[in-house]
Amino acid sequence: MILLEASNISKSFGGVQAVQGVSFNVQEGHIFSVIGPNGAGKTTLFNLITGVYTADTGSVLLNGKPVHGLPPSELATKGVARTFQNLQICMNMSAIENVMVGAHLHLDRNLIKAALRLPSIRNGDRRMAEEAAALMESVGLGNYIQSHADSLSYGVLKRLEIARALAMKPTILFLDEPAAGLNPNETDEIADVIRQVRDSGITVVLVEHDMKMVMRLSDRILVMESGKTLTEGTADEVRHHPQVIAAYLGAQA
Numbered sequence: 001m002i003l004l005e006a007s008n009i010s011k012s013f014g015g016v017q018a019v020q021g022v023s024f025n026v027q028e029g030h031i032f033s034v035i036g037p038n039g040a041g042k043t044t045l046f047n048l049i050t051g052v053y054t055a056d057t058g059s060v061l062l063n064g065k066p067v068h069g070l071p072p073s074e075l076a077t078k079g080v081a082r083t084f085q086n087l088q089i090c091m092n093m094s095a096i097e098n099v100m101v102g103a104h105l106h107l108d109r110n111l112i113k114a115a116l117r118l119p120s121i122r123n124g125d126r127r128m129a130e131e132a133a134a135l136m137e138s139v140g141l142g143n144y145i146q147s148h149a150d151s152l153s154y155g156v157l158k159r160l161e162i163a164r165a166l167a168m169k170p171t172i173l174f175l176d177e178p179a180a181g182l183n184p185n186e187t188d189e190i191a192d193v194i195r196q197v198r199d200s201g202i203t204v205v206l207v208e209h210d211m212k213m214v215m216r217l218s219d220r221i222l223v224m225e226s227g228k229t230l231t232e233g234t235a236d237e238v239r240h241h242p243q244v245i246a247a248y249l250g251a252q253a
């Protein structure tokens, strides 16, 4: 079943056509990855689908219903969660408080401040804390539940961000470069977490530069170049596509 249907999405910034007429479908239960060289338009596409930017053209259907133009907070109530390329963890909070914040809101910095005043977080609401702890266990962070965020390694923080997004109980999770800056061991750990998220029934959309991880994890891959779709297919199809090989090697197609 198609969960997300993006059609003819375009966005320009001044003279730069960042995304031009991109269409794709994401099947429920899949890991769908978006790859492409630097500046190909991947993050812009992500921002358009998740309501950070408004598209110049195109439509996005979630479960067959239009969701384009909705802000991230409203998309979150419809089951759309995301992480960002740059960590959005509150360093002056404990790890578990960060996850509990995710249960309440939708990655808006101002709202995070407001959430700190919520009685359920301030008083460490037991049920919420238990759920947050269970989520942390599920992404391999059981040892860090009471840790302060600023004491955690980058690899752990990246997983913590996923745990916080999962606390929103999404049906579809967008991950923007989850392996960026991670060493090979941390990358394997995050790949395991992503697979586990998918196996738990949550559809995953991924922007990622680590090709090994993308090829191993993805059910389908969209390749972008200069704002446009170069091709879309399975890892095997994409890997053997002459233009993809050319784009990545910088040769002429």
Ligand SMILES: Nc1ncnc2c1ncn2[C@@H]1O[C@H](COP(=O)(O)OP(=O)(O)OP(=O)(O)O)[C@@H](O)[C@H]1O
Pocket (backbone or CB within 6 Å): 013, 016, 017, 018, 036, 037, 038, 039, 040, 041, 042, 043, 044, 045
């Ligand atoms: N807010 C913005 N204002 C102006 N130009 C932008 C903005 N965001 C992106 N662009 C431009 O749009 C194009 C696509 O950028 P985008 O960040 O989406 O690419 P990307 O594929 O995610 O790149 P990377 O892999 O380096 O993150 C680039 O030319 C970029 O400079």
